[in-house]
Amino acid sequence: MSAPGSLDGFRIIDLTQGLCGPFCTMQLGDGGADVIKIEPPNGDYARRMGPPFVGDESAVFLSLNRNKKSVTLDLATDAGRDAVRKLAAKADVVVEDFGPDAASKIGLGYDQLKQINSKLIYCAISPFGEEGPLRDAPGSELVIQAMAEYTASLGRIGDPPVRVGADIASLNTGIFAAQAILAALFHRLRAGEGQRVAVSEFGSLLHMRGIMWSALSDPDDWFGFHLDHYTKPPDYGYQAKDGSFYFILRRGDSEGWDKLIMGLGMEEVLADPRFDDYGRAATSIGRYATEVKPIWEKAFANRSRGELIDLIKGMGGDAVPIMDYPALMAHPQVAALDIVTEVTHPTAGSLKMIRPVARFSDTPNSIRLPPPLLGQHTAELLDAVGILSR
Amino acid sequence: MAKILEGIRVFDLTIAAVGPWATKLLGALGADVIKVEAPGGDRLSHAVPPMIKGSSVLYISANHNKRMIELDLKKEADRAIALKIIEKSDIFVQNMRPGAAERLGLSYDIVTAVNPRMIYVAASAYGRTGPMAGEAGIDPTVQCFCGWCSVTGPDHGRGEMFRHLAHLDLTTATTITQAVLQALIARERTGKGQRIEIEMITAAMALQTTRLAEYFATGEQPAPLGSAASTTAPHQAFECEDREYIAIAVEHDGQWPGFCRALKLDELVADTRFATNRLRVANREELVRLLAERFKSKPAAWWTIRLSKEDVPNGPVLRFDELRDHPQVTANAHIVEIDTPHWGRMHVDGLPWQFDATPAGPIRAGGKPGEHTTEVLHELGILDDRPGASK
16 A cells, blocks of 8 residues: 555545546545546546547546546436535535536535535636626637637648647646645645635636737737747648657757757858857747748758757757657656556556656555446445435 | 735745746745746746847746745855755745756755755656656657647648647646645645655646547547547537638537537437437548538628527637637636736736635736845845845
């Protein structure tokens, strides 16, 4: 048995579905909390997000629900709502994503639950925030990305919009929701009071783009990657003979620079002011990076990216191959850090997943339970609060 | 009203965006964040354009709710001052390359010898072990390394980078903040501090959890799909008659009948090809062909009205000039305008959370390097006996 986690003994009642709420509560579960996932009789809709499926479960669902126990309850019935109240009475945290006011309408709002659990921490997740004209509007991963202008940093002007491939509206918000709950738990430990906390997907993505809003306020000049990326073409990194890679020069000295430039047969750039300061402005986020890219790529065309990466690293630059998932999974660095771990699921078998990110020396995060089958723990957990499940 | 992290002091030895954004969030929660910079600061933070009245917007943006002090940790007198601040701090955060803090004499062992209750965070790009241990990384290199670009791009086209080069920096930062809060809870319960390690590549992979799960399940690289989601359908942007794009989503089966009604394609509700999400994803091409034609027949505003009436997720593709005064943004303070001491009035990211009992914020701008050195040392009762120091 491993050392206790930082959240051991805390009980979370999770009323959320989809991606955002479940990612939040999975992280709390990784920290050691007991997470009780309340699902409707036909299950969290993420169980049906696919293909791909592994056995009967979607890969998406399996990736977001370890360290949880599943209880099925029909919140459209008095009995279902009453069971949630009984569970909430003995919990530390309730998390819901019903949208503003919706929980109160079914008797599961903060004001109602705090009557039976005065120190409860209640986290509400909404798509757009609890005020304003869109407070009741439904959201989605793409809708939030598009409205928070994430598509402005992708694709080409005039072409169809491109989204960030990862589910960031959901998952980044899940991190903020976990933070809010942790902060409220810390406050409760010190001051003895519970409270209601709230996060939104729209607000989270707008926060994550905060440097941009300041950049656009009143810049001294209109350049820099926060500004001109709007008009830049898609960035694929640098093309070498056998694949693409990416590099940045920011710690150069004259000896290394000369070696790099001579080695690449690029002597003509030594007189080009865009390459001054050992190429600092000529790569990556540098001012001239986009316009001088063809000069670099001409020199790279007959060289392998491995050779180029070594050459660039040799002069103190950072360089990496651009990798897809198979290449990433085969990379020894990923293995060295044990980033991928395996969990055995009762019907889906052995599942690979990404380990909890933070590594604590004293109270480690851990994976103790595989993602649950629908209703797997209904009897056990309802019996414990004195409800006969059948 | 009390702040959540009132009385918690952060010794902030962070650079660029990853570390600074993490401590900025701790500052917004009420911690006393003391950002320690070498004279001149780290070059990356101070040089990233655009500049606002001569200061890098990255530096301004990543350092709200902090006090800025300068110490040259390579000098013994300055290091002695640092150790006195460390003695009075609760959290130590650094995101230098592995080995750098040790070379400055601020290793975990030294810091905890001075302050055994310290929560010590070491964040890095690639961690402390493995063939890339100790290598530096920033947002774009981590994007490329982590497969992030391989799932983003035009429909079945070439994978591309996300040109707002900060998302993985800030994702790592928020993971640090979360870990610090976990460790504070642990310390409140056990009395003990601890060491926390976080790598950017792990944070970046965790953010791709759902997409990596597709790969683990199939063994196949998921292709970029333009604006479309891979595991729900329809969930993408469609071009309308006025050439505007509208983003729409049917994320679960409950939304499908309303979506069909909104499009006046009621016959699709009973169409067995599209009865469930699983079938709609499997028959995506046929479905999208049908829908694309339909959306093209009327302007975006028409579809917005009809989809909203049916409670189906939909939205436009917005830009900053449309967002900054958008009533949804202002009503929730998602973006706010603040007065700053050196850079005028400025739009900044709003707080990502709301607390009913213990409100976070207010957001205030940090300062220029070293601006608060005298104030902080005086307040902490630390004698600045360095040559030339103001008394």
